Amino acid sequence: MSSRADDNRRLLLRLGVAALAMFGFGYAMVPFYEAICQVTGLRNILQPDVVENTQVDPTRQLTIELDANTHDLAWRFRPTQNTIDVHPGQMVEITYEVTNTRNVPVTGQAVPSYGPQIAGDYFKKLNCFCFEKQTLAAGETRIMPVLFVVDPKLPGDVNTITLSYTFFEVAGTQARQADEGGRG
Amino acid sequence: MSAVTPDQLHDDHHHHGPTGLMRWITTTNHKDIGTMYLIFSFIMFLSGGVMALTIRAELFQPGMQVVQPEFFNQLTTMHGLVMVFGAIMPAFVGFANWMLPLMIGASDMAFARMNNWSFWLLPVAAILLIGSFFVPGGATAAGWTLYAPLSVQMGMGMDLTIFAVHIMGISSIMGAINIVVTILNMRAPGMTMMKMPLFCWTWLITAYLLIAVMPVLAGAVTMILTDRHFGTAFFNAAGGGDPVLYQHVFWFFGHPEVYIMILPAFGIVSQIIPTFARKPLFGYASMVYATASIAILSFVVWAHHMFTTGMPAATQLFFMYATMLIAVPTGVKVFNWVATMWRGSMTFETPMLWATGFIFVFTMGGFTGLICAIAPIDIQVQDTYYVVAHFHYVLVAGSLFALFAGAYYWLPKWTGHMYSETIGKLHFWCSIIFFNITFFPMHFLGLAGMPRRIPDYALQFADFNALASIGAFGFGLSQLIFIVAVVKCVRGGKKAPASPWEGAEGLEWTVPSPAPHHTFETPPVVK
Secondary structure (H helix, E strand, C coil): CHHHHHHHHHHHHHHHHHHHHHHHHHHHHHHHHHHHHHHHCCCCCCCCCCCCCCCCCCCCCEEEEEEEEEECCCEEEEECCCEEEECCCCEEEEEEEEEECCCCCEEEEEEEEEECHHHHHCEEEEEEHHHCCEEECCCCEEEEEEEEEECCCCCCCCCEEEEEEEEEECCHHHHHHHHHHHHC | CCCCCHHHHHHCCCCCCCCCHHHHHHCCCHHHHHHHHHHHHHHHHHHHHHHHHHHHHHCCCCCCCCCCHHHHHHHHHHHHHHHHHHHHHHHHHHHHHHHHHHHHCCCCCCCHHHHHHHHHHHHHHHHHHHHHHHCCCCCCCCCCCCCCCHHHHCCHHHHHHHHHHHHHHHHHHHHHHHHHHHHHHCCCCCCCHHHCCHHHHHHHHHHHHHHHHHHHHHHHHHHHHHHHHCCCCCCCHHHCCCHHHHHHHHHHHHHHHHHHHHHHHHHHHHHHHHHHHCCCCCCHHHHHHHHHHHHHHHHHCHHHHCHHHCCCHHHHHHHHHHHHHCHHHHHHHHHHHHHHHCCCCCCCCHHHHHHHHHHHHHHHHHHHHHHHHCHHHHHHHCCEHHHHHHHHHHHHHHHHHHHHHHHHHHHHHHHCECCCHHHHHHHHHHHHHHHHHHHHHHHHHHHCCCECCCCCCCHHHHHHHHHHHHHHHHHHHHHHHHHHHHHHHHHCCCECCCCCCCCCCCHHHHCCCCCCCCCCCCCCCCC
16 A cells, blocks of 8 residues: 555656646746747837838828826936927938936836827837947936837828827836935 | 554544533544635634625725725735635535545545644634734735735735735645655555545545645745845846736746635536536546546636736737636536436425526636637736626636535534535525625626726616625525524534435445544545
8 A cells, every 4th residue: 555655646747747847837938928029029128120111291290299207217218309390201310319317327218108009100210329228428428319200091080199109117126225215 | 643543543542631611622633624725714714704794894885984095905815815815725624524434435545633723824824814904004905816016015914814824834834745655555455546426526626736836926925025124126127027927926826726616516516416426527527537636727827817917919819818718627527417417306305406506607707708718808808897796707716606505515524413404505595695696797897897996986886786785695694594504503403324324335434423523544445
C-alpha cells in the first residue's frame, strides 16, 4: 500500500510543477503580447506612417487644434501655435516647445491622442518627436517638429481635429521617488 | 506532506481525537472538511447577498438614496469577488470533498492534511477581503475583474484584495491537486475511468482547469501589486506598459474560471436527472467528451470579453467563432439531459425540481451567451445590464441552482434525515420565480442601454429597475427558507435509509445514512 502513497506524492509533485509553470506562463504572456503587437502592427505609435496619396483637396478645409499636457512631469510643454487650418492631403509642419524646468536631466516620452478618436486613423505623421524618447538636460528648451498629412479619405463630417500630446516620464517611478523630497 | 493511506486510517480509531472546536480545526476527515466548506460558502453567499441587496436598494429608484457612489462601486466589486471566490467555488469543493471519496470507493482524499490546509486558508482570505471595507479608502472598487489602470490606483483595500486572491488561489490549487490525485489514484478496484459517476469526471476536468489558470490569476494580481508598489510598469502606460495586457492575462484565467464554476454543476445535474427519471444517463461517454471539449475550448475564447478594446477584425472573428463552437458540446449536454428524461418514469422531488429548473433557466443564459458572442452585438451590449442578466442566468440559475439541487439530493446522506419536501419545494418555487423577476427585466434594460456598475440611471429605466429590486429582495429572503430546511433536517425528521431515492445508483448509496465518519476503509469491489 505504501506504493500508492508514493504514487500520490509523485502526482502531487507533477501537478505542483504544472501550477508553478502556469504562474510563469502568466508572466510569459507579457513579452508574447508585445511581440504580437509588434508583428501585427497594433500599438505602433512610435513609427512614421506611410502616405501613398498626396493629392491635395483644396475644396475642403480642416482646423487642427493643438494641445499639450504633461503627466506628473515638471516640464513646460506647449505648441507654438494653438490652431492651424489645413487642406486634406497637404503636408504641414507644426512645432512644439518643451522646457525641462528641473535641475537634472530627464527623459520623457510623448503619446499622441486624437479627438474625435476616429481621426487618428487618418492623421498620418511622417516625422514626430513622439517617435522617440526625448532627453532634456537641466533647464534645456527644445523646439520639436511634427510633419503630417491628413488623409483626404477622412469622413466628411469631421471638420476639426484635436491633436493632443501627453509627455510621460520614462522609467519614472525611481527617478520620481529620488526627487520626491524636493517636490513635496 | 502526509498521504493518508488506508493502513494508517485503521490505526485512527473512531472519534478519537480532539473534541469541540479543536476537532474542526484539526480534522483531516473529508466529510468534516466538506461540511466546513459548505457552511463557509453559505455564509459567504449570504454576505455577498447582502451586498447585492444594498445595490438593488440603491437602484430601486433613480437618484442617490442609500449609499455614496464610491461605496456603491465597492459593493459591486466585492459582491462579485465574494460570490465567485467565496461562495460558488468553495461550495463545489465542499461537494467534491464530501462526495468524491464516497463515489469512487476511497477511504478519504489523497492528502488529508493538505485538505485541512486548503480549507483553513479560506477564512483567512475572507477576513482580508471583507476586512478591506474598513481600511482607509474602503474596499477595492475596480470591479471584480480588477482591471488596470483603476486597480493600480486604488487605495490599500486593493492590496488586501490582492493578498486574499493569492490565498484563495493557493487554497484552490491545493484542493484541485488533491482532487486529481484522489480520482486518478484512489479509485476502488474495478472502478474504471469510464465507470465513474459523471460528477467525478466533471470535477476531474475542473481540477485540471484550476491548476492551469489559478496561477495565471495569481500572476496577474502580482503584476498589479508590483506596479503599485515596486516600480514595475506592466500595465502602467506612463512607464511603457499597457492596460489592455491586463485584460488579456485576466481573461486567460477568467474564461476557464467560468467553466470551473459550471462544470461541477453539470456533474451534479447529471447525477440527479437519471435518479428521478429512473433511467441511466443518456450518452454517458458523449457527456465526458463534451465536458473535456468545453474545458479545452475555454482556453481559446478569452478575448470575447474584450471585443471593444480595438482588436483587428480577423481576431474578433476567430474569438467569435471559437466562442460559438462551445455551444456545440453544451448543446450535447442539454440534449442528453432531456433525452434522459424522455420516457423516464419521472417524479419531481425537490432535487429534481432544482435540476429541471437548472436546465430551463441555464439554457436561457446559454442562449444570451451566444448572442453576446456575436462581435457586432457584443459591441452594442458591452458593459450594459444585458451582460449582467446573461451571467446571472448562468451563475445563479446555473451554478447556484445546481448547488441547491445537490444539497437537497445528498442532505439525507449527510444528516441521516429526510428534509421536508414542502419546505424544499417552497424554496425552489420562490427562488425560480423571484430569480426571473430580478434578472429577466435586466435584458430589456441592457438592450435599452443602461450601463452596469453605475449607481444612478436615466428616468426611462425606472420601472424595470424597481421590478428587478423587488425580485431581488424576494430572491434574497427565499434563501432563508434553505436555512430552515437544513436546520430542520439536521435536527431530525424521517430517518433516511441508505438509499433514500428509488432510482439512485452509485457507491455513495451503499453506505448507511448518515454516512459514518469512516467509510470504505476496505475498498469495495466494483463489478
